[in-house]
Amino acid sequence: MILLLFFSCSDPETSKKNNPQEQKKSEAAPEIYKKPPSSFSDTLIIKGKSAVFYNPDSLQLEKLKNIIPKITYENNIHDCFYQMRNARIVLKKYWPQIHIIEISKARYLLFIKADKSTTCIDLNTRNDQCGIFLFDTRKNPQLVDMMNIDTELGFYFTK
Numbered sequence: 001m002i003l004l005l006f007f008s009c010s011d012p013e014t015s016k017k018n019n020p021q022e023q024k025k026s027e028a029a030p031e032i033y034k035k036p037p038s039s040f041s042d043t044l045i046i047k048g049k050s051a052v053f054y055n056p057d058s059l060q061l062e063k064l065k066n067i068i069p070k071i072t073y074e075n076n077i078h079d080c081f082y083q084m085r086n087a088r089i090v091l092k093k094y095w096p097q098i099h100i101i102e103i104s105k106a107r108y109l110l111f112i113k114a115d116k117s118t119t120c121i122d123l124n125t126r127n128d129q130c131g132i133f134l135f136d137t138r139k140n141p142q143l144v145d146m147m148n149i150d151t152e153l154g155f156y157f158t159k
Contacts, residue, residue, distance in 0.1 A: 033064075033067055033068050033072075034127060035056070035060070035064065035124075035126070035127050035128070035129060036056075036059075036060050036063035036064060036067070037060075037107075037124045038056075038057060038060060038106075038107040038123060038124055039057050039058075039059040039060065040057060040105050040106055040107050041107050041108075042105065042106040042107060042108070043106060043107070043108040043109075043110050043120075044101070044103055044106040044108070044109050044110065045110045045112065046101065046109060046110065046111050046112065046135055046141075047112045047137070048099055048135075048137060049097065049098050049099060049135065049136050049137065049157070050098065050099045050100070050101050050133075050134075050135045051087070051091055051095075051098050051099070051100050051101070051132055051133070051134055051135075051153075052101045052103060052109060052132065052133040052134075052135065052141075053084055053087070053088075053100065053101065053102050053103065053130070053131075053132050054103045054104070054109070054123055054126075054130060054131055054132075054133070055080065055084075055102075055103070055104040055129075055130045056104065056129055056130070057104050057105055058104075064076075064129065076129050077129075080129055080130035083130075083146035083147065083149075084130060084132070084146065086146070086149065087132055087146055087149040088100060090149050090150055090153065091149075091153070094150075094153070095153055095157070098134075098153075098157070106123075107122060107123055107124060108120055108121065108122055108123070109121040109123065109133065109141070111133075111135050111140075111141045112137075113137050113138065113139075113140075114137040114138055119140055119141055121133070121141065126143075128143075131143055131144075131146070132144050132146055132149070134152065134153070134156045134157070136156065136157055139156070142156055144156065
C-alpha cells in the first residue's frame, strides 16, 4: 500500500524532465504567420507632413482570420484599434499640424520629399497587421512604435 501511494504521488515536473519529448512540446516556439498580400495594387502619394495609419483591407482581414488562431486574431484587432485610437488622440491634441491619413485600400505608399526625391514602401513587405508611418518632407518616412507614439512624434518631428 505504501509503495502504491509513493509512486502515485510522484512530481509531474520530474517526469517531464525525464521525458525529452514532453520537454520539447512545452518549449516549442510559437508559429509565425505571414500576412496575406493586399487585394489592391494602388499607390497612395504623400507629399506633406503626415502620419499615415495603415490597416489591412477587408479581404486581407478575412484571410488573416482563417490562418491565425481566433484569440490571436481578436487580440491583434483589439491592439490595432486601441493603439491607433490613442495615436489619433495624441496627434489631434499635441500635433494638430500633422495631417492624418488613413489607408487600407492601397498597397504602396509613395512619399515625396521637399527635394523631389521619393521613397516607396510596399505594405505587402510589412508583416504588421497595422501601423503608422511618420513623414516630414525633409526626412525619410519612419515606421513608429504605436505604444510610444508621444515619444516617437517628438523624436521624429523635432530633430
